[in-house]
Amino acid sequence: MATGPTIRDVAARAGTSTAVVSYVLNDGPRPVAPATRARVLDAVADLGYRRNNLARALRANRTGTIGLVVPDLAKPFFAELVRAVEDAAFTRGFRLLVGSAHFDAGREGEQLQALLDARVDAILLAPSQDPAPAVTPLRRAGIPHVLVHRTHPGTAGVAGDDTDAGRQAAAHLLGHGHHHIALLGAGTGDDPVSLRARGADAVLTEHDRPVSRLACPFPNLRDDAYLATRALLASQPQVTAICATTDEHALGALRAATEAGRRTGDDLALVSIDGTALAAYLTPALTAVTTPFDAIGTDAIDTILNPTSTPTIRRHPLTLTTRRSCGCRPTG
Amino acid sequence: MATGPTIRDVAARAGTSTAVVSYVLNDGPRPVAPATRARVLDAVADLGYRRNNLARALRANRTGTIGLVVPDLAKPFFAELVRAVEDAAFTRGFRLLVGSAHFDAGREGEQLQALLDARVDAILLAPSQDPAPAVTPLRRAGIPHVLVHRTHPGTAGVAGDDTDAGRQAAAHLLGHGHHHIALLGAGTGDDPVSLRARGADAVLTEHDRPVSRLACPFPNLRDDAYLATRALLASQPQVTAICATTDEHALGALRAATEAGRRTGDDLALVSIDGTALAAYLTPALTAVTTPFDAIGTDAIDTILNPTSTPTIRRHPLTLTTRRSCGCRPTG
């Protein structure tokens, strides 16, 4: 790793001082005569000089790096989130340090500590579970941080409007004329699954529809939704529609339905929430209330780069994408 | 961002010098008397001191960070690869800086340059296209680098044994007694799709089986495999089995088959190569020659952290996982 030329080499070649070179490179904080500036730029080009960002970071106490911790980098939802965040960060000249928490609070804490030690400028966290224990050390460390996907009162957050998403999903099934609807996912918290389930539930209750509520206590295990749906279809034939609170739940439900001989999209309707790329490519293609990943990623990065005094939680609307699984016959 | 206590503060509190504190913190390079060491450790604990890795990195010219660039962080295959690599890196005390290349050589170059500027200790690259143009600047920069998934002669690489994977997939279909088999994916290069296709092709040719070769010129677009399969099924009813060179291809094929009224796993067999988590959860579940992500991720990290003088390319065997799509009836 031959260490390249330094700012001193540039200064020497341009016949000036390191201070002036720095002024040119950073467009300030002091003005530089055009002729001098030109000589400096020539020297930079001749030498192929590239600034040492480590030294710059030490001096400025800014690394140009943002940390992101998600429960699982490989899960489609978080993978799409990471891509969106990385894109937004790259566009703004920031690099992204990522970590997987394995849906484990302990591991999440280690990842956050590692990011703190790496001196990232800011931290984005998609909490694996209850955000509270993760937020406390971040606040104490005095580092800008924003929660993503799952929020926490008093902490800046960017997420989808999950309650509304749940409403949209339920309303769509209602629009198809379904009477007895099953809800895959439940909860009383302010996590996405709980919010979506309650949003859907509210709409169904409002319309006096019977609801079969399936808790799926481990919502991250597709097997869980699979087993719950299998049991449901066997015991409650009157259910004609399923509202899944995540694509993972939908995947399990779809499998159970198919194995039970139900033709999803024909004699069973299924609507999902998340709308990962995956949904479009299943058979049948999944009707899903779709997450605006790019908007969320961009908003998360912008929020963290322009911290305001009062932390706010912003929720982005999800939009219904109709495909086959709900019984719709989309054109094309 | 209140900058915490420094090594000077620790030294002062322990009544010794910064040098000794450093020796204690790093277990060397000089010995420290037990009593002194204890005082230092006490001071560290009392102050809640955490070393500034920026300063350490500047001094040591090592950041403890590894860069990884993949074509698309959101694609299931690369998402699983990233998780495996991150895991291995984290275990060894390294952080991971990631970048998406958007399957674009120009963007890939920018990402690599950004990693170089960030002074990462080493770079892992899953090339988007021809690795050659990306490898040259890495070599010139004198930074340890290892290619993943897609390799290049003369450059260290860790990948799957793609030729063998293709052979396994074809052999399995042969074992099911299929005669006319379609091959989804083709190529003459040493990229995974080409190698897998050639491996499969060799086995089929060897057994004198007719092969329908579908190029899918844009193998990253699932639509491409979908359209190719749709045309194939319409025009060549004698085809009873499809060998897909990636899960993305298989997804498209599965959709086309279902829409054409074929029951995959019954009157049409489908075997895929990649074996992302997805394969297990499709309906029917996909029989796939499965990538050992963890082994590849670990090997990639270990290879890059222990560079040898002669770059070698290591290929890890993929293993067949039988599920429903090929017509097997797996127990359970």
Place this chain on the structure above:
DNA sequence: TTGAAAGCGTTACCAC
């Protein structure tokens, strides 16, 4: 076994 001090490469203050 310990400590003073010289850097690592930048930035930016202060003087000219």
Place this chain on the structure above:
DNA sequence: GTGGTAACGCTTTCAA
């Protein structure tokens, strides 16, 4: 407009 130079916080040599 320009140039010395003192930091940033750490590691490690060299001398004691």
